[in-house]
Amino acid sequence: MLGERLRRFRRVCGMSIGDLSDAVDGLVSSQTLSKYEQGELQPTAVVLIRIAAALGVKSSQLLGEPFCDTETDQPLNHTVELPTDKLSERCRFLQLPKKERERILRKQAEEIVDFYENDTKWREWVRGPIIEYEIP
DSSP, rough: HHHHHHHHHHHHHOOOHHHHHHTTOOOOOSSHHHHHTTTSSOHHHHHHHHHHHHHHOHHHHHHTTTOOOTTTTOOSSOOOOOOHHHHHHHHHHHOOOOHHHHHHHHHHHHHHHHHHHTTTTTHHSSSSSSOOOOOO
């Protein structure tokens, strides 16, 4: 089951096995990834987490484990999956060169800091007093 899901998520991302190997920074070879997809090998937890991150999904989604409804605590017969458009968008981002991904994330972080430091409108959204404190 892991192999089938791995192959499916990889294809949705438009990645070859070699692309996926590159996306995990060579942690595993293309040959090893192929063996995972064919069910000949099982990845370690560390490798599974890195593969899932490279594909923009949770490792539990690769495993295909059912989840429990918090209200009924009954296992459901399906797994949670990202909408294909969001998954594809995440995959396109992850296929960018590492430096480009870092540049984009850095810019987003700067925009968030700028928003909270310089834009007072967000204070209107907050209910109650704003408590400022220093983290030790």
